[in-house]
Amino acid sequence: MQGGIVIVGGGAGGLELACKLGRKLGPAKVALVDSRLYHIWKPSLHEVAAGTLDIHQEGLSYQMLGHDNGFTFVYGAMTALDAAVRRLTVAPVTATADNEEVLPERHIEYDSLxxxxxxxxxxxxVPGAREHTISLNGTEDAERFRLKLLRLLAGAEQEAEEGDQAGLDVVIIGGGATGVELAAELREASSVYAVYGFNHLQVRRDVRITLLEGAPRILAPLPERVSDAALRLLNKRAIRVVTDCRVTKIEKDKVIDAKGNTYHANLCVWAAGIRAPEFLASLGLPTNGRSGQIEVDDHLRVKGVPNVYALGDCAGCVDASGQPVPPRAQAAHQQADYLFHTFMRQAAGKPPLAKPYAYRDYGSLVSIGHRTTVGSLMGALRGFSWFVEGFLARLMYLSLHLLHHKAILGPVRTAVLAVARFLIRRTTPLVKLH
Structure with missing residues (x-):
């Protein structure tokens, strides 16, 4: 493909933008570049890690989505950018088994990037954090966690059968949405694993889950009522929560905090913060030092670089009050919608949008296992929020995933997929056992 609109990154925002533009402009004008072959909604990764969601059933092929939505899919990771000539470089793709080159290095020209x-x-x-923890950045991380969890459960089952009640310790560092959701999902999953052959494990005693948070409360960015409800639900599930805990060092089998406390860890997850991918600093684009995000103006244009835009977690965007736009799926969705209208006006020869991008917070929902959810929904009135909990909140949480699928698959296929997955879950194990 020569020229057109090139989107790098097939996450929630990038994929939605590619699908919407592709359906209007076609594959000669729209391309999506990604280092993976299939898409999974990132907020689902904690379920993949716990084994309650199978990525081979959940994942959607980018090649299929490109065919169905009218965009060109380019497989590979972006490695370089020459903004002066509007060209980016995509790394070669190699087979994992024998390191044989499958696709060579490619250069793609663009009109807009x-x-x-x-x-x-x-x-x-933090010393040891990178080496001794698993972070849920992608499907491969979630699968690595799940396989290690299975091995540890098998070992603990064998020990319990022989009379040793050592069990296993899972430590999750970070009490934000990812950490809280993973802790709750692991507790539910460990109970299901016990049903499927781990008969000697008493999961509340032998599978010990500890959540460490540096702030005075978990889910610190959300209203205190949401935080209190989540804490209550985690306590009911026998999950230990430690707040005001600043981790200073991580070793192979333990976590040490600033007060000198030690937490034994057979399996340790890092969910304490995010930043933009480090390779962005090598592209010659302006980035902020705090989180490495690309600096954009109020129209999502990269500052000082013509025809280049950024959206989602990697974009350093601020709202009308000057506060950073939070790294949430709803922000990426709104930004994708804004850029869709921007590019459609360009394609029609109309002047650019005069109205800048404005983030609107619709609230947040946090899953506490498969049975309940807590969160706050923002009303139309400024400063008004509505606390939700339980089955209603759970339905709202599930609807967010369906709305994402609707944007990339359409309403009919989304409905069919939802029914199919419901039926499949009735004929397969509740957790992935292999």
Missing amino acids: VIAVGSTSNYFG
């Missing part, structure tokens, strides 16, 4: 590569973990310089 959108960078939507999401985020990765921010370890804040």
Whole structure:
């Protein structure tokens, strides 16, 4: 493909933008570049890690989505950018088994470029964090966690059968949405694993889950009522929550905090913060030092670089009050919608949008297992929020995933997929056992 609109990153925002533009402009004008072959909604990764969601059933092929939505899919990771000639470089793709080259390095020219590569973990310089923890940045991380959890459960089952009640310890560092959702999902999953052959494990005693948070409360960015409800639900599930806990060092089998407390860890997850991918700093684009995000103006244009835009977690965007737009799926969705209208006006030869992008917070929902959800929904009146909990909140949480699928698959296929997955879950194990 020569010229047109090139979108790098097939996460929630990037993929939605590619699908909407592709359906209007076609594959000769729209391309999506991604280092993976299939898409999974990132807020679902905690379910993949716990084994309650199978990525081979949940994942959607980018090649299929490109065919169905009218965009060109380019497989590979972006490695370089020459903004002066409007050209980016895509790395070669190799087979994992024998390192044989499958696709060579490629160069793609563009008229407009959108960078939507999401985020990765921010370890804040904590010694041992990168080496001894797993972060849920992608499907491969979630699968690695799940397989290690299975091995540890098998070992603990064998020990319990022989009379040793050592069990296993899972430590999750970070009490934001990812950490809280993972802790709750792991507790539910461990109970299901016990049904499927781990008969000697008493999960509340033998599978010990500890959540460490540096702030005075978990879910600190959300209203205190949401935080209190989540804490109550985690306590009911026998999950230990430690707040005001600043982790200073992580070793192979333990976590140490600033007060000298030690937490034994057979499996440790880092969910304490995110930053933009480090390779962005090598592209010659302006980035902020705090989180490495690409600096954009109020129209999502990269500052000082013509015809380049950024959206989602990797974009350093501020709202009308000067506060950073939070790295949430709803922000990426809104930004994708804004850029869709921007590019459609360009295609029609109309002047650019005069109205700048404005983030609107519709609230947040946090899943506490498969049975309940807590959160706050923002009303039309400024400062008004509505606390939701339980089954109603759970339905709202599930609807967010369906709305994302609707944007990339359409309403009919989304409905069919939802019914199919419901039926499949009635004929397969509740957790992935292999």
